[in-house]
Amino acid sequence: MSVLLAIGIQSAAACATTKFDMSTTAPNPDPRVGLRAGWFDAGQAAWNIRLVSTTPPSEQFINRSAPGDFQFINSDLAFVGPYVIQGNFSGLQVWDVSNPKHPRLHRAFVCPGSQSDVSVYRNLLFVSGEALNGRTDCGTQGVPDTVSHERLRGIRIFDITDIANPRHITDVQTCRGSHTHTVVTSPSDTANVYIYVSGSAPVRSPNELAGCSTAAPEVDPNSSLFRIEVIQVPLAHPEQARIVSSPRIFQDLAAPATHGEAPEDIAAAAKAVADARAAGGFVATINGRDRVMPPQFIGPRLDSIVKARGGSGAPTAADSAALRAALQNIVDRFIAAQRAGRPDLHRGPTQCHDITVYPAIGLAGGACAGYGFLLDIRDVAHPQRIAAVADSNFSFWHSATFDNDGTKILFTDEWGGGLQPRCRVTDKREWGADAIFTRSDSTLTFQSYYKLPAPQTPNENCVAHNGTLIPVPGRDIMAQGWYQGGVSVFDWTDAAHPREIAFFDRGPMDSTKLLGAGSWSAYWYNGYIISSEIARGLDIFELQPSGFLSQNEIDAAKLIHFDYFNAQDQPKLVWPASFVVGRAYLDQLERSHGLASQQIAALRDGLARAERLSGQARRDALNQLASQLPAEGSGAAPSGGVDGRAGGDAAADVKIRALASVLRDLAAAP
Amino acid sequence: MATLLAVLGTWACAAGGSRPVAPAPAPASYTAADVHFVAGMIGHHAQAIEMAGWAPTHDASPSVRALCERIVVAQRDEIAFAQRWLREHHEFVPPADPRGHVMPGMDHPTLMPGMLTPEQMAQLDAARGREFDRLFLTFMIQHHQGAITMVEQLLATPGAAQEGPIFRFAADVNADQSTEIERMTRMLTALGSGPTSP
Numbered sequence: 001m002s003v004l005l006a007i008g009i010q011s012a013a014a015c016a017t018t019k020f021d022m023s024t025t026a027p028n029p030d031p032r033v034g035l036r037a038g039w040f041d042a043g044q045a046a047w048n049i050r051l052v053s054t055t056p057p058s059e060q061f062i063n064r065s066a067p068g069d070f071q072f073i074n075s076d077l078a079f080v081g082p083y084v085i086q087g088n089f090s091g092l093q094v095w096d097v098s099n100p101k102h103p104r105l106h107r108a109f110v111c112p113g114s115q116s117d118v119s120v121y122r123n124l125l126f127v128s129g130e131a132l133n134g135r136t137d138c139g140t141q142g143v144p145d146t147v148s149h150e151r152l153r154g155i156r157i158f159d160i161t162d163i164a165n166p167r168h169i170t171d172v173q174t175c176r177g178s179h180t181h182t183v184v185t186s187p188s189d190t191a192n193v194y195i196y197v198s199g200s201a202p203v204r205s206p207n208e209l210a211g212c213s214t215a216a217p218e219v220d221p222n223s224s225l226f227r228i229e230v231i232q233v234p235l236a237h238p239e240q241a242r243i244v245s246s247p248r249i250f251q252d253l254a255a256p257a258t259h260g261e262a263p264e265d266i267a268a269a270a271k272a273v274a275d276a277r278a279a280g281g282f283v284a285t286i287n288g289r290d291r292v293m294p295p296q297f298i299g300p301r302l303d304s305i306v307k308a309r310g311g312s313g314a315p316t317a318a319d320s321a322a323l324r325a326a327l328q329n330i331v332d333r334f335i336a337a338q339r340a341g342r343p344d345l346h347r348g349p350t351q352c353h354d355i356t357v358y359p360a361i362g363l364a365g366g367a368c369a370g371y372g373f374l375l376d377i378r379d380v381a382h383p384q385r386i387a388a389v390a391d392s393n394f395s396f397w398h399s400a401t402f403d404n405d406g407t408k409i410l411f412t413d414e415w416g417g418g419l420q421p422r423c424r425v426t427d428k429r430e431w432g433a434d435a436i437f438t439r440s441d442s443t444l445t446f447q448s449y450y451k452l453p454a455p456q457t458p459n460e461n462c463v464a465h466n467g468t469l470i471p472v473p474g475r476d477i478m479a480q481g482w483y484q485g486g487v488s489v490f491d492w493t494d495a496a497h498p499r500e501i502a503f504f505d506r507g508p509m510d511s512t513k514l515l516g517a518g519s520w521s522a523y524w525y526n527g528y529i530i531s532s533e534i535a536r537g538l539d540i541f542e543l544q545p546s547g548f549l550s551q552n553e554i555d556a557a558k559l560i561h562f563d564y565f566n567a568q569d570q571p572k573l574v575w576p577a578s579f580v581v582g583r584a585y586l587d588q589l590e591r592s593h594g595l596a597s598q599q600i601a602a603l604r605d606g607l608a609r610a611e612r613l614s615g616q617a618r619r620d621a622l623n624q625l626a627s628q629l630p631a632e633g634s635g636a637a638p639s640g641g642v643d644g645r646a647g648g649d650a651a652a653d654v655k656i657r658a659l660a661s662v663l664r665d666l667a668a669a670p
Numbered sequence: 671m672a673t674l675l676a677v678l679g680t681w682a683c684a685a686g687g688s689r690p691v692a693p694a695p696a697p698a699s700y701t702a703a704d705v706h707f708v709a710g711m712i713g714h715h716a717q718a719i720e721m722a723g724w725a726p727t728h729d730a731s732p733s734v735r736a737l738c739e740r741i742v743v744a745q746r747d748e749i750a751f752a753q754r755w756l757r758e759h760h761e762f763v764p765p766a767d768p769r770g771h772v773m774p775g776m777d778h779p780t781l782m783p784g785m786l787t788p789e790q791m792a793q794l795d796a797a798r799g800r801e802f803d804r805l806f807l808t809f810m811i812q813h814h815q816g817a818i819t820m821v822e823q824l825l826a827t828p829g830a831a832q833e834g835p836i837f838r839f840a841a842d843v844n845a846d847q848s849t850e851i852e853r854m855t856r857m858l859t860a861l862g863s864g865p866t867s868p
Contacts, residue, residue, distance in 0.1 A: 070834035089834055114834060130841070132825070133832045142699075144829040179841075200845040201837075202825055268732070286860070349852055351845075369849040392736060395744075396849055415740075417842035420747045431740065513754065 021048060024547035026500065032454035032486065035507030039067045040536065042509070048502035048546040049489065052100050052528065056537040058108040061088050067535065068515025071112070074532045076180075076466065078118040078125075079525045079565040083163055085125065086532050087116030091138070092127065094163055100528050100540045107164045111138035113152055119183045119566040121193045124238055125158040125166060128178035130201050136171055147208045153177030155195060155231060157241055170239045172231050175203050175212035175224035180354045182568040186380040187359060194380045195231040195241075198352040200369075217248070217347060225350040226250050230381050249366065249375060249385045250348030282324060284331040293327065301330065353414070356400040360572035365400025365409050372397050372411040372435070374442060386442040393430040393449070399466060403476040404573045408495050409444065410436050410478070412464035419516055423462035423485045425455040432463040434480070436495045447495035452485040459508040459515075460484030466521030470529070470543070471560040471573045472553045473581050474588050474655055477501070479529045481519030484508060487531055487541065491548065501548035504541060523567050527558040550591075552583035577665035579611050585659040594652030595630065603629075603659075610666075622667035626660045703827035704836045705761050707820060708752045709771065711843070714782040714820070715745040715752075716766035718813055721786070721794060721806065728795075728802040733857065737850075741810070744846070748839070755835060783823075784816010800861070807858040814847040814854075 027047055035043035040056065056062065063069040075087035082098040083106060091111040095103045111127070113134020119126050133142040134152040143151040154174040158166040176199030184194040203214045203224045217223045227248045233241040269291065273283055276292040283290050302315040305322055315323075323330075349369030357364040357377055364383060366373035372394075374387035389411075398414035415432035416422050422432035433451035437444040456462045460483070467480030476493045486505030492498040509515040517535035524530075529541040545551040559575055575581050586603055589595045595603075603625065610621035722738035722745075724730075730738065749766050756763045764772040769788070770779030781787065786794070786809055797805045821844045824830050831837040 070838070073834070114838070131831075131834070131837045133834075133837075142832045144832060146826055146828050201841045202821060202844050350848055353845075369845065370853050390853075392733060395740060396846060416744060416747060417838070417846065419751070419838065419842070420744070422743075427743070514751075 020545050022545075022547045026453070030454045032456075032503065032505040035505065037459070037508045037511035038506075039509055042507040044504070044506050045486075046504045048544050048548065049487070049504050049529070050542045050544055051504060052540045052542050053103060054533070054537060054539045055095070055103045057088075057535075058093055058105045060108045060110055061090060061093060068509055068517055070516065072535075073114070073516060074520060074534050074537065075115045076117045076521050077523055077530060077532050077567070078120045079523075079530075079562065080120045080160070080163070081563065084525070084530055084538065085118050085120065086538060087118040087127065089114040089116060089131075090140075092116055092118055095538055097528075097530070097540065100542075103538055103540065107166070109166055110140065111156070112140055112142075115179060117178070117180045119181065119568070120160070120564050121183050121185070121233075121566075122235070122564075123159055123161045124169075124193070124233065124235075125160045126181060126183060126195060127156040127158070128181050128197075129153055129156060130177035130179045130199065134177075138168075147205050149208070151204075151208060153199075153201075153204060153209075155181060155197060155241075157233065157238055159238070170241055172241050172243065173209050174199055174229050174243070175209060176351065177201050177204070180568070182355045182357055182364075183566050184357045184364075184377065184380055184569065185359050189380065191235060193233045193235060195233065196352075196355045196357070196364075196383070197229040197231060198354055199229070200351045200353055226347045228352055228355070228383075230383075232381065245381045247383055249352075249373065249383060250350075250368065253348035253371070253385075253388055280320070282327055284327050286331060286335065293331065298323070353397065354399040354568060356402065356568045356570055358402045358406060358570040358572075361402075361406040363402070363406060365402060365411065367397035367399050367411055369397060370394075372400065372409075372437070372444070374409070374439070374444060387444050389437065389444045389446070391435055391446065393428075393433075394435060395431065398464070399568075401467065401469065401478065402570055403492070404469065404471075407439050408436065408447075408476065408492070409439055410434050410450075410492060412466075412480075414463050414465065416463055418463060418465065418483060419461050419514075421456065421458045421460055421462055421484075421514060423452055423454075423456040423460070423482065424458055434464050434498075436492055436498060438495050448498055450490060450492065450498040452482045452488050453500055454485070454503070454505065456485050457508050457511075459510060459513060461514060461516055461518060465519070466523070466567060468523045468567045469570075469573070470524045471557045471575070472549070473556050473573075473575050473584055474658055475553070477549070479522045479524055481522040481531055483516075483518030483520070483534070485518065487519050487522040487529065487539075489529070489543070501546065502543060504539075506536075509535060521567065523565070524557070525565055526561055550584065550587040552580050552587050555580045556584040577662060577669055579607060579666065582607055582659055582662045582666070585655050585662065589652060589655050589659075592651065592655075594655055599630070619667045622663045626663040626667070629656055629660050629663075699829070700759065700833045700836060701827065701829045703824055703830040704833065705756070705759075707824045707830070707840065708755055708836065709762070709764050709773075710782045710820060711817070711839075712749050712752050712764050713767050713769070713771040713779060714785060714813075714817060715749045717768040717770070717785050717791075718745050718810065719749075719766075720768035721791075721810065721813070724795065724802070725806070728797065729799040730806065731800070731803050734803045734806060737854070737857070738806075741850075748843070751835075751839065755839075782816060783819040784813045786813065804858065804861055807854045807861065811851050811854050811858070814851045817843050817847050818851075 031045035061072050071090050073089040078085045084095040084097050086093045091109045093108050094106040096106045097103045113129035114131040117128035129152045135150050136152045155172045155178050157169045159169050160166050174197050178197045179200045180198045182196040204212050206212045212224050213220045215223050227246045229243050230245045232244040272292050273290045282293040282298050305319045306315050352366050352368035355364050355366045362378040364375040364377045366375050372389045373385050375383040376386050377383045394413040395415035398412045401410045412434050429451050430449045433449040436447045462483050462485035465481045467478050470477040477491050479489050489502035490498050490500045509517045520532040520534050522531040531539040533539050543554050590600045606625045610618050719742050722741040725735045725738035753763050762774045767779050770781045772779045794805050821840045
């Protein structure tokens with residue numbers, strides 16, 4: 001068993017060693033268990049990740065005599081240039097992270113109104129307001145009146161041309177306020193940027209905002225429930241931002257296939273169906289599942305068949321056969337009639353919690369209360385639902401992340417709303433977790449759950465929360481905040497077997513009671529993982545090479561540079577032609593035994609030689625190297641790799657193709 | 671109308687410290703309506719826990735049992751939140767009595783919106799198997815609707831839910847329970863087209 005050198009307990013300085021933990025076994029016992037409680041002096045555990053800096057909230061955003069003060073909860077992050085914009089229930093803070101070791105406060109902007117979900121586009125800053133105390137003038141006195149035109153619930157829009165002095169442009173008020181929002185860019189409409197508003201709070205009074213209505217859609221077609229809002233922001237005239245549509249993306253939601261409706265249920269139902277079939281019982285399909293129809297349903301219908309042929313007494317075998325042949329039609333009609341009298345069954349959930357758009361592929365993942373949605377957003381102002389999934393283990397669908405190919409989607413379940421301790425040993429692994437689906441066109445297929453592997457104390461709020469992809473080419477790796485569960489970095493390339501590859505955690509804020517704290521969101525931005533710590537400020541991390549991730553892979557990830565970044569507006573990752581990307585693929589082929597070790601060594605040598613050359617000589621060397629790559633299907637991948645996944649020739653082929661493409665692109669580079 | 675009862679205890683401490691106080695947002699305040707909402711939710715949730723706790727002994731289906739298990743965990747945690755909030759604000763902390771909301775000086779607990787009457791509780795307790803599932807889902811939808819009514823009443827009260835934790839608690843109850851109502855409605859419908867009802 002190897003010695004775990006990179007576990008930095010108590011101090012990040014312990015990590016200033018050049019030795020890394022190259023083992024492929026997670027530390028055991030898990031160092032996240034039993035960490036000392038504290039606010040700024042809590043115990044820390046880190047594995048394959050280094051805390052570069054931790055910066056407490058600025059003086060206007062902390063109450064030092066009340067740890068965990070709810071007014072000063074740090075919320076979500078947006079990024080522009082060297083700046084991190086950190087939302088807070090009392091406003092926002094702008095950090096200059098040009099030097100990640102020493103983030104500098106650039107501006108603390110007091111403007112209460114939770115949750116202050118933030119995003120940016122060019123010179124514009126958008127901030128969500130949901131709570132009742134938010135004011136249009138950003139005042140701190142709250143809004144005690146139940147109806148007031150001073151209340152802000154919706155989207156605040158600022159000009160941040162001078163980011164030290166955000167200039168208020170306008171507000172777009174919405175009926176349910178804005179819990180979160182998503183900036184959406186349209187490849188075909190460059191004059192505008194759009195905002196999808198998700199509001200999960202109760203609807204406000206029509207006297208406060210005209211048109212707001214809590215009536216059912218059958219009663220009031222303009223009901224504020226069962227819809228999202230789309231705001232259009234004209235870039236030349238952001239002051240004219242307005243709601244342009246309120247798509248009813250929940251309409252006519254048939255009961256979707258429900259994964260894992262308790263495994264015992266499924267097994268019992270399957271057995272009952274098989275038994276019934278064997279015994280000549282009556283089976284019909286309801287909501288895609290075979291069910292045994294009970295005697296109470298069958299009896300009267302058999303009787304009416306007897307009656308219809310003018311007979312009497314017990315039904316004959318022919319009567320039973322007649323009913324069996326007609327049964328599915330009868331059941332379908334019965335259910336349709338039952339549903340017709342139940343408009344509530346057609347409405348679906350009343351809101352989304354969050355929507356992640358991926359404009360490059362024209363899709364969005366909607367995390368909408370009891371459902372996960374796939375939306376077609378090619379017509380940005382009119383998103384259409386094209387798929388819906390539900391899961392009996394999922395309580396509240398909270399957010400979504402696509403893989404870079406768009407062939408997978410990960411949804412989170414924020415069971416308990418984020419203020420509850422849902423990572424205790426007693427909390428099930430499937431509850432409050434991530435659910436990973438594969439996507440084929442508009443079909444989503446459940447693959448697995450991922451939950452923070454280390455149990456947390458009852459004094460730590462913990463559940464799946466916000467994260468983003470780490471741009472390692474050829475793999476799907478994600479950083480995710482789990483509130484006081486800390487930051488977990490995991491690989492979900494194999495959708496059925498996600499696995500943690502790095503983590504950082506602190507002990508609870510308090511050893512006697514639950515105080516809200518922890519990582520609200522952990523996002524990769526230009527080489528670092530930046531985490532918004534609810535109570536402790538801003539944490540910046542750097543990945544360290546390990547048995548799960550090589551320095552070349554980390555360096556390749558660092559090639560991806562964003563001018564600005566909003567986690568819910570997912571950009572397509574495209575790596576520049578680079579030697580380090582080629583080396584990253586070679587490392588992956590080595591790890592998965594996708595190529596024989598002699599081939600790996602020869603390719604590495606060849607790559608190093610080519611890099612030392614220039615001009616035509618380099619081009620020739622690279623082309624020659626590309627031509628030496630094994631043909632498809634010849635990858636030496638006889639068995640599972642070190643990470644225990646099925647090695648598979650197909651996966652090796654994909655990487656070899658990617659490597660060949662890197663070599664040719666490098667050869668074609670001027 | 672809004673009675674300002676007290677400011678957050680923690681803020682009173684902040685003013686007395688030697689460190690210069692930053693120009694931070696004004697202290698949050700709470701009202702009698704907030705206290706009533708938080709205290710009332712304790713008995714309300716306690717009844718849900720008692721109802722859900724019957725699932726294993728009343729032969730509920732596995733899917734109803736899974737739902738019940740989650741309701742027990744969720745509402746127990748929320749009761750703990752409510753009791754702690756009241757304690758920290760030096761308000762009366764009612765016991766988690768499934769019969770209803772216990773107010774100081776009153777002999778009998780009062781039913782909060784959506785809570786089951788003793789007769790309804792007895793009816794549920796007497797049911798087994800599929801009939802338990804049907805009654806449980808019917809009554810728990812009613813129970814959850816009541817919690818949403820409590821949220822609506824709170825937000826319609828001047829000065830209420832200005833304090834962050836109260837608004838968050840109310841908004842979470844609203845979002846979680848309306849989501850669960852939708853789920854239970856579909857479970858109930860599936861049950862309706864199954865063995866007992868037609």
